[in-house]
Amino acid sequence: MSRGPDxxxxxxxxxxxxxxxxxxxxxxxxxxxxxxxxxxxxxVRGMERSVLWYTEGKGxxxxxxxxxxxxxxxxxxxxxxxxxxxxxxxxxxxxxGVIVKIRWCVRVRLFFDGGRDFIxxxxxxxxAVPAARLPSPG
Amino acid sequence: xxxxxxxFAKKRGDRRTGAAIWGSVGEAVFHLILVGAGLVFGGLLVSxxxxxxxxxxxxxxxxxxxxxxxxxxxxxxxxxxxxxxxSRWQPSLKLRYATNQGVEESWAxxxxxxxxxxxxxxxxxxxxxxxELPCWYDPTAPHEVVLRRGYNWWMWALTLLLPSALVAFxxxxxxxxxxxxxxxxxxxxxxxxxxxxxxxxxxxALDHPGVPSCExxxxxxxxxxxxxxxxxxxxSWTLLGFGLFAGLWNIVLVVLAINAGLDLLGGQTDRLLLxxxxxxxxxxxxxxxxxxxxxxxxxxxxxxQLEISAHPLRPGGQYDVLLGQxxxxxxxxxxMTLELEERATYRQGTDTRTERLVVWRQRLGKWERLQVAxxxxxxxxxxxxxxxxxxxxxxxxxxxxxWRVVVQGRPSRWPHFRRSFPVVVFPPLVEAAAEKxxxxxxxx
Numbered sequence: 001m002s003r004g005p006d007x008x009x010x011x012x013x014x015x016x017x018x019x020x021x022x023x024x025x026x027x028x029x030x031x032x033x034x035x036x037x038x039x040x041x042x043x044v045r046g047m048e049r050s051v052l053w054y055t056e057g058k059g060x061x062x063x064x065x066x067x068x069x070x071x072x073x074x075x076x077x078x079x080x081x082x083x084x085x086x087x088x089x090x091x092x093x094x095x096x097g098v099i100v101k102i103r104w105c106v107r108v109r110l111f112f113d114g115g116r117d118f119i120x121x122x123x124x125x126x127x128a129v130p131a132a133r134l135p136s137p138g
Numbered sequence: 139x140x141x142x143x144x145x146f147a148k149k150r151g152d153r154r155t156g157a158a159i160w161g162s163v164g165e166a167v168f169h170l171i172l173v174g175a176g177l178v179f180g181g182l183l184v185s186x187x188x189x190x191x192x193x194x195x196x197x198x199x200x201x202x203x204x205x206x207x208x209x210x211x212x213x214x215x216x217x218x219x220x221x222x223x224x225s226r227w228q229p230s231l232k233l234r235y236a237t238n239q240g241v242e243e244s245w246a247x248x249x250x251x252x253x254x255x256x257x258x259x260x261x262x263x264x265x266x267x268x269x270e271l272p273c274w275y276d277p278t279a280p281h282e283v284v285l286r287r288g289y290n291w292w293m294w295a296l297t298l299l300l301p302s303a304l305v306a307f308x309x310x311x312x313x314x315x316x317x318x319x320x321x322x323x324x325x326x327x328x329x330x331x332x333x334x335x336x337x338x339x340x341x342x343a344l345d346h347p348g349v350p351s352c353e354x355x356x357x358x359x360x361x362x363x364x365x366x367x368x369x370x371x372x373x374s375w376t377l378l379g380f381g382l383f384a385g386l387w388n389i390v391l392v393v394l395a396i397n398a399g400l401d402l403l404g405g406q407t408d409r410l411l412l413x414x415x416x417x418x419x420x421x422x423x424x425x426x427x428x429x430x431x432x433x434x435x436x437x438x439x440x441x442x443q444l445e446i447s448a449h450p451l452r453p454g455g456q457y458d459v460l461l462g463q464x465x466x467x468x469x470x471x472x473x474m475t476l477e478l479e480e481r482a483t484y485r486q487g488t489d490t491r492t493e494r495l496v497v498w499r500q501r502l503g504k505w506e507r508l509q510v511a512x513x514x515x516x517x518x519x520x521x522x523x524x525x526x527x528x529x530x531x532x533x534x535x536x537x538x539x540x541w542r543v544v545v546q547g548r549p550s551r552w553p554h555f556r557r558s559f560p561v562v563v564f565p566p567l568v569e570a571a572a573e574k575x576x577x578x579x580x581x582x
Contacts, residue, residue, distance in 0.1 A: 059482030
């Protein structure tokens with residue numbers, strides 16, 4: 001379904017560029033990201049930048065934040081672009097299980113005047129654990 | 139233009155918009171209602187029970203009262219249909235006593251209410267007209283008089299228990315809502331400790347977020363290899379469950395049987411009780427048989443011990459494993475496997491469920507026709523290798539990925555048994571690889 005140009009213009013956009021094109025990082029290595037924000041007409045009053053892991057799958061979601069930065073200065077938060085980074089931990093490694101999955105991501109959260117917020121999430125891999133496959137019966 | 143925050147978050151691919159504030163508002167309102175209900179309920183109880191008792195003990199003035207009449211007050215609470223199904227009788231005395239405003243005559247409660255009129259009357263024995271008694275009256279309302287003072291602590295505790303629980307639960311929820319007010323999920327998680335966001339959850343290894351601690355797995359030395367692994371056998375819990383069920387059920391059965399026996403001795407026959415006793419006894423005896431059988435199987439098969447050459451394990455590492463099987467007789471076969479199991483806990487309605495799934499399995503060895511002599515243990519060795527690209531052990535509040543060694547045996551005379559021994563696999567050592575890379579770069 002197509003939407004009018006006004007609607008599209010009001011949606012914020014955050015483009016994130018990773019320091020590695022394949023978005024695959026090794027434990028204890030540094031991750032750096034550059035982001036570009038298009039606020040979509042809203043007034044940004046704050047921003048949170050984080051590097052975190054979360055679980056997906058059948059169970060309830062668990063989350064672990066490795067890096068967190070909160071920007072409350074309106075001028076800095078409303079800036080159209082920025083960079084941040086950190087050294088990654090030893091664990092947990094990204095994991096594509098059957099009922100448990102572990103994903104790492106960079107998350108940029110924008111807070112707008114009026115109470116709304118907008119989350120932009122960009123997944124990357126920590127480590128290189130192959131996806132799990134069910135063992136053959138017997 | 140003023141726009142209200144959105145009630146529901148919208149997710150489009152990797153973008154999400156919304157307002158978490160509504161969630162916080164809802165949570166706060168719910169807990170506020172609980173606190174309010176607790177305060178109102180507690181206030182009613184305090185004003186109805188505690189304050190009158192406090193005033194009697196502190197404000198009422200002492201006097202000497204003369205009994206001028208004795209009687210029973212009829213207490214007849216009406217049921218929902220407006221009937222008075224059962225009356226109770228309250229022993230009461232009419233006293234004449236001196237107050238700060240002159241002489242007063244009034245009725246005072248003189249005992250506990252009883253549904254038995256005769257028993258209530260017996261409480262008034264010896265309290266005929268003319269008897270003098272100490273009494274206490276309300277100086278602001280001299281017709282209010284009591285014959286006893288003191289505190290009923292049990293009633294206080296019981297009446298204040300529910301409101302206190304409501305206030306405590308609601309208050310804790312309000313504090314939690316206030317702590318998370320306007321905060322994002324990441325900020326809340328970061329507040330629990332960067333790099334160790336599971337501070338309130340499972341115990342994790344030092345410098346390894348999300349990896350379970352293995353301290354409990356390395357504190358028992360083996361007889362041949364350095365570490366003896368503890369078992370995580372569901373058989374023990376099953377046995378405990380059977381034992382508890384059989385014990386509790388048969389205690390109830392004995393109590394009922396004693397009642398039935400006393401009735402019979404007294405010449406009465408409670409047919410309903412006897413009819414209930416028969417199926418109860420059948421279940422009780424079955425419970426004892428099942429528990430005894432499980433106990434015999436558990437002890438006859440003998441203990442299984444597993445020793446390992448190192449712990450924690452690492453992907454790509456090879457480890458010696460020694461399996462010791464106790465008991466006596468012949469084992470048709472004994473098999474040892476290495477498994478990787480995913481475990482996810484989720485809520486379904488009001489239930490909390492856990493799903494387990496083995497996603498990787500490798501046989502470490504299988505031995506057939508093993509003879510186990512009484513008083514000794516049968517020992518077999520194997521090599522355990524964690525795949526080089528294998529996942530490390532992981533644990534979070536609702537999810538886990540765990541490695542374990544599973545031993546399954548088929549004794550010739552007893553049912554099949556299965557015992558598992560968890561092991562912890564750490565992520566690959568990256569420091570060594572990083573150092574090697576640095577040396578190579580420096581050498582160039």
